Amino acid sequence: MRDGGRIAAAIEVLGDVERTRRPVQDALKDWGLTHRFAGSKDRSAIGNLVFDVLRRKASLAAIMGSDSPRALALAAAVRLWGRNVSSLDALFAEDKFAPASLTDDERVALSSGTVPADAPDWTKGDYPEWLASSLDRAFGDRVVEEGEALAGRADVDLRVNTLKSEREQVLAGLDHLKAVTCRWSPVGIRIPAVDGDLRPGHVSSDLAYKKGWFEVQDEGSQLAALIAATGGGRQVIDLCAGAGGKTLALSAALGNHGQIYAYDSDKRRFGDILDRIDRSGSRNIQIREPRRDQDVLGDLAGKSDLVLVDAPCTGSGTWRRRPDAKWRLAPGALDIRLKEQAAVLDNAVRLVKTGGRIVYITCSVLPEENEAQISAFLSRTPAFALGDAAAAFRAVTGQDAPELTRLRLDGRDGSMLRLTPALTGTDGFFVAILNRTA
Numbered sequence: 001m002r003d004g005g006r007i008a009a010a011i012e013v014l015g016d017v018e019r020t021r022r023p024v025q026d027a028l029k030d031w032g033l034t035h036r037f038a039g040s041k042d043r044s045a046i047g048n049l050v051f052d053v054l055r056r057k058a059s060l061a062a063i064m065g066s067d068s069p070r071a072l073a074l075a076a077a078v079r080l081w082g083r084n085v086s087s088l089d090a091l092f093a094e095d096k097f098a099p100a101s102l103t104d105d106e107r108v109a110l111s112s113g114t115v116p117a118d119a120p121d122w123t124k125g126d127y128p129e130w131l132a133s134s135l136d137r138a139f140g141d142r143v144v145e146e147g148e149a150l151a152g153r154a155d156v157d158l159r160v161n162t163l164k165s166e167r168e169q170v171l172a173g174l175d176h177l178k179a180v181t182c183r184w185s186p187v188g189i190r191i192p193a194v195d196g197d198l199r200p201g202h203v204s205s206d207l208a209y210k211k212g213w214f215e216v217q218d219e220g221s222q223l224a225a226l227i228a229a230t231g232g233g234r235q236v237i238d239l240c241a242g243a244g245g246k247t248l249a250l251s252a253a254l255g256n257h258g259q260i261y262a263y264d265s266d267k268r269r270f271g272d273i274l275d276r277i278d279r280s281g282s283r284n285i286q287i288r289e290p291r292r293d294q295d296v297l298g299d300l301a302g303k304s305d306l307v308l309v310d311a312p313c314t315g316s317g318t319w320r321r322r323p324d325a326k327w328r329l330a331p332g333a334l335d336i337r338l339k340e341q342a343a344v345l346d347n348a349v350r351l352v353k354t355g356g357r358i359v360y361i362t363c364s365v366l367p368e369e370n371e372a373q374i375s376a377f378l379s380r381t382p383a384f385a386l387g388d389a390a391a392a393f394r395a396v397t398g399q400d401a402p403e404l405t406r407l408r409l410d411g412r413d414g415s416m417l418r419l420t421p422a423l424t425g426t427d428g429f430f431v432a433i434l435n436r437t438a
């Protein structure tokens with residue numbers, strides 16, 4: 001396929017997503033199934049264009065004066081991918097699979113349209129209007145910068161599995177992907193994001209991956225797990241284990257010592273956790289499946305050194321990877337997540353022993369899910385005190401966390417940590433350490 005056909009396909013997929021409001025991955029998959037002539041390079045280019053549109057939907061619409069799938073895809077091709085307008089004109093004229101010829105208005109907007117200076121911050125920073133006041137609270141006058149960074153493409157980060165390999169060894173095998181060491185994580189490797197229609201490197205077909213030498217995991221997620229492990233501990237519960245991303249990172253950080261109980265209230269979320277554990281060489285993980293009418297963690301009550309709460313959240317820190325989720329997120333979903341977070345935190349309390357800790361993590365940048373959730377928890381749970389997440393960051397990375405990543409709660413000692421694409425070049429993460437003092 002040529003560029004024209006790919007842009008037409010992106011318009012079709014964007015129209016499908018707009019009509020059906022289904023996840024973009026499903027729409028892309030269906031498009032692939034019904035257009036078997038498209039090769040993997042075509043599918044990848046079409047996916048890249050669709051995702052780039054969704055990342056920058058509000059600002060591209062402001063440039064074009066229209067938010068139609070066609071206007072957005074054309075704008076992304078020209079403004080984000082650097083295609084020039086006259087070459088699109090020529091391309092569209094000669095390719096029967098290309099979209100209809102450009103109109104005069106489109107040519108003008110594509111060549112010289114801009115986001116109006118008086119456009120609201122949510123348009124400039126490409127985030128949903130209903131979250132404007134939340135994100136203002138989080139970032140103040142840096143909100144557009146943070147929004148723009150959350151609308152960029154994400155690099156691919158790998159966590160070297162120190163149970164089986166070493167960073168230099170893994171790095172040496174990934175030369176061809178321009179892999180470099182991560183800035184903060186001592187076990188992180190970064191494969192820089194590709195531009196335009198290029199295909200990102202596929203690491204999961206790599207032999208080193210199959211041998212368990214590394215996992216794909218954002219650097220922010222690696223740091224959150226390493227920070228959780230800083231206090232050590234023999235009895236650990238990963239209370240929201242999901243598919244085990246943090247569980248495996250903890251297992252390696254603890255050097256396969258102690259015992260990690262991985263639990264999730266939804267057993268379907270475990271996914272392929274057993275295969276991943278097997279591949280990783282971890283021997284200190286036990287899965288605890290939820291059972292109806294049975295407290296499967298009851299025997300661990302009051303015994304844990306660490307309860308990791310990788311809380312269910314809006315995922316607003318991962319919008320670079322899931323830009324359609326940014327626009328599908330609704331206020332009702334945030335309310336549900338807030339209640340779930342409070343419930344998981346309260347459940348964690350009974351599991352921690354005095355002198356132990358809860359580490360609360362979200363991959364969100366919204367203060368409701370982060371500082372406000374911790375503030376409310378500490379107010380209703382006097383047996384806990386806020387720990388020093390910034391000091392833990394230093395212990396893990398050997399570097400001070402950038403000033404703006406360190407959050408304080410009014411009138412309390414300790415610190416919480418906020419990672420963002422703009423500040424740390426990672427996904428958006430929040431980490432609070434809650435020490436049980438009584």
Ligand SMILES: C[S@@+](CC[C@H](N)C(=O)[O-])C[C@H]1O[C@@H](n2cnc3c(N)ncnc32)[C@H](O)[C@@H]1O
Pocket residue numbers: 239240241242243244245246247263264265266269310311312313340343344
């Ligand atoms: C952010 S995800 C976990 C991701 C996982 N830790 C990882 O690193 O791959 C949050 C998980 O919390 C689970 N969850 C939600 N409410 C819960 C509850 N009350 N108790 C335990 N798990 C819960 C969800 O099923 C979901 O799998």
